Amino acid sequence: MNSMVNQAKVLTMENCKKETSMVENSTIGSYRNDGNTKMKKSTFVKVKMDGTPIGRKVDLNAHESYEKLAKTLEDMFLETAPSVNPSGSMALQLDMLNRMTRHSKLLDGSSDFVLTYEDKEGDWMLVGDVPWEMFLTSVKRLRIMRKSEATGL
Numbered sequence: 200m201n202s203m204v205n206q207a208k209v210l211t212m213e214n215c216k217k218e219t220s221m222v223e224n225s226t227i228g229s230y231r232n233d234g235n236t237k238m239k240k241s242t243f244v245k246v247k248m249d250g251t252p253i254g255r256k257v258d259l260n261a262h263e264s265y266e267k268l269a270k271t272l273e274d275m276f277l278e279t280a281p282s283v284n285p286s287g288s289m290a291l292q293l294d295m296l297n298r299m300t301r302h303s304k305l306l307d308g309s310s311d312f313v314l315t316y317e318d319k320e321g322d323w324m325l326v327g328d329v330p331w332e333m334f335l336t337s338v339k340r341l342r343i344m345r346k347s348e349a350t351g352l
Contacts, residue, residue, distance in 0.1 A: 242335065248276045248312070248343040259335055265327050269303035269314055276343060277310070305343065313349045315342050325349070 247254040255275055262268040304310035306327055314326040318337040326334070326341070 244338055244340050246272060246275070246341040246343070249345050249348065251276060257341070259338065264331055265306060265334075266303055269305045269326070272314065272341070272343065273303060273305060277304070277312070311346055312343045313346055315344055315349060316340065317342070 242259040243256045244259060245254050246257050257268070257271060257275075259268065262271065305312060305314040315323050316326055316334070316338045317323055317340050319339060323342070329337070
C-alpha cells in the first residue's frame with residue numbers, strides 16, 4: 200500500500216515539474232526578441248485632472264488614436280459607474296454599446312474640460328494638434344484641465 204502511495208506522489212511531482220518548465224519556457228519565450236518581431240515598449244504617462252486629487256497612469260501604446268485615448272480617460276475620470284436597474288444585463292449591454300459608439304467629449308468640445316499634454320520642451324499643448332505618432336514621441340504627461348484655464352493654448 201505504501202509503495203503505491205509513494206509511486207503516486209512521485210508521478211504527481213514529475214507532472215508538476217513538467218508543467219512548471221513548460222510554463223516557464225512559454226513565459227520566457229513571450230518576452231524574447233528574436234530579431235524578426237519588434238516588441239512594443241510600454242509608454243506610461245501620468246494623467247491629472249483639475250479638481251481631482253488622485254492622478255493615474257495610462258499606457259499610450261495600448262491606444263491607437265486620440266479618440267480611443269480620450270474615451271479611456273473619460274471612463275477613468277468623468278464617467279460614473281453604470282446603475283443596475285430591473286432589466287439588469289440588457290441595460291449594461293446598452294451602456295457598453297453607447298460607450299463604444301459615442302464620440303469623445305474631451306475632443307469635441309462638449310465637456311467643461313479639455314485634454315492637454317506637456318511636450319518634451321515643457322510646453323502645454325492641446326491634444327490632437329499634431330499627428331498621433333508625433334504625439335507619442337513628444338508627450339511627457341497629460342492633464343485634463345478646465346476650459347476656462349485652457350484659453351491661450
